[in-house]
Amino acid sequence: MSAVVAEHEHDEHHDHGPQKGLLRWVITTNHKDIGTLYLVFSLAMFFIGGAMAMIIRAELFEPGMQFVDPQFFNSMTTMHALVMVFGAVMPAFVGLANWMIPMMIGAPDMALPRMNNMSFWMLVAGVLLLASTLFMEGGAPASGWTLYPPLVLQTGAALPFAIFSVHLLGISSIMGAINIIATIFNMRAPAMTLMKMPLFVWTWLITAFLLIAIMPVFAGAVTMLLTDRFFDTSFFDAAGGGDPVLYQHIFWFFGHPEVYVMILPTFGVASTIIPVFARKPLFGYSSMVYATASIAFLSFIVWAHHMFTVGMPVAGELYFMYATMLIAIPTGVKVFNWTATMWKGSMTFETPMLFSIAFVVLFTIGGFTGLMMSIAPSDFQYHDTYFIVAHFHYTLVPASVFILMAAGYYWLPKWTGNMYNERIGKLHFWLSAVSVNILFFPQHFLGLAGMPRRIPDYAVQFADWNMISSIGGFIFGISQLLFLYIVIDTIKGGTGEKATDEVWEDAHKHGLEWTLPSPPPYHTFTTPPATVPTEHI
């Protein structure tokens, strides 16, 4: 027995600080290092995916074909989505989880540090493989991120590579999810009971369960595509008795929970930030936990709202319509709770809070358009038009992405020990908040007027709103460079003002991370804290 203990001591304590040199970043198993790797990587992907969006908006600036050929245009819409979903938003939240979850629950590290390192490098491999398809014969996949057959089977040499890349990304997120579940279940400080956990930890726990349930299904679906194309199976091939609509069912069984994978941690961060700047406890802590769990549960039984137009029996249309509408209830509970948290609070409006408030308002718009589309007969008008493009961009850009920005501003002083430049931060916020609406709001009108999604050219009656949308897009794109500047500047020393331990007034009452020095030492909570803050409850 004692031999085992000794071995462990050796294992965990042979380094007390980071390794010297670049190799540190390759072999690190430290949760803070891996968190940083994930965050830096996802920021890079945010700009690469953003560059693709700029190509899309440039082509759509005017009717007619301007810059790219249609095949490449469709590759851009496909790759933009895949890069943003699997390269930017999901890894950014995994990065936050790595950095913050151990510090929030009083654990020394993630439960499975080596697997943690592996899941990061698999992500990099997956994204590189995906990017490499851009240079292959026949171009990158151009079927849309949903990879529907039979269209996707017409992809050139890139198809197997894109599919293997999905496999790698899937395995990477599954490993990340398993690690997070193990950390939360087994590594909490004894005082940190489940119902005292910060909501960010709660929402990630639930998200991690979603991930391990859906990523394998997606992996299965793309494997069926692969065997249909190369090994003569006929899962989706009508000639052999298969059915392409089956793919849509399997895809959306994954796809709908997948969109919640991107929004649940967003909810968690918002619920963490808003109480601090409202100087009040979160309104309805336990209802937030239950609402998150019900949203996660419902997300498994509503998938066919993406397929109202494929020709379902009326009973199916009705069931999926009502089930989808149900989601609005727990979602409404959340919006109500955030608003109630701010109600009569002593609010201040630092950059993280500004982004969080914008999130509450703009996410609600996305929720409302979602409700409109959940009405099956109306969805025949909205489906596959720019209306749905507007819907999911409202739920993803001014929601998930804004909250990621908020998280960046909120925790950067903790991570680096330096204060960021608040004036530039506010400028970044106002430019983003205004331009994101110029960018996406007109797309509602375009969709209602009938402009289809995923097309490089359009009829002239759509010209005005497209031009406005593109202008908003360019302003939004350029504004994000401010964020890059702020991140680099803060790492280098920022305003010169050193961050205090709690950074934000009374933050130590809201989360364990604020009881640690800024920046925290390489190893934290090697002995668990005796008490935990409860102000957030």
Next chain:
Amino acid sequence: MKENVTQKNTRLVRILVFVVLGMFGFGYALVPLYDVLCDITGLNGKVEAAVKEESYEVDKSREITVEFMTALNESTPMVFRSETKKIKVHPGEYHTVNFYAENKTDKAMVARAIPSISPGPAAEYLKKIECFCFSEQTFKAREGKTMPVRFVVNPELPEKYKTITLAYTFFDNTETSVKK
């Protein structure tokens, strides 16, 4: 305390890996599940194979329009048409209509016609006794064939259906044929 956590982690990881494998299997299980559901609901106009000719009481009181449509999957080098575009039938009456298909290439071709019936819920009432779609068809170079379809509309067809469309798409299966 330490190795206790390690043990707990190992056990949890084992369970979770099991869940992952199970869900991978579930993805595949959706395939037969989907077929069963399609059968029950008549979704997508999927129809079962050949049926024996049995006699129904002919329902003279109503007439159903049966339409025939033909299509070629994009890369299939054939001529394909139905000799009857539409026909009015009484439920319970047997009819035979002819389709014509021709191989436009200089090589032998194996092709498969996939039927689809709409509206979907009516599919189970359109019974086919004879059809070229029941099996793969082989065409010699440049060969053209006239192929009959014998069918009946089951008199139990609900009143609300006045028109049924039977559509066939020919797929070139020469590369992948099971007959090869």
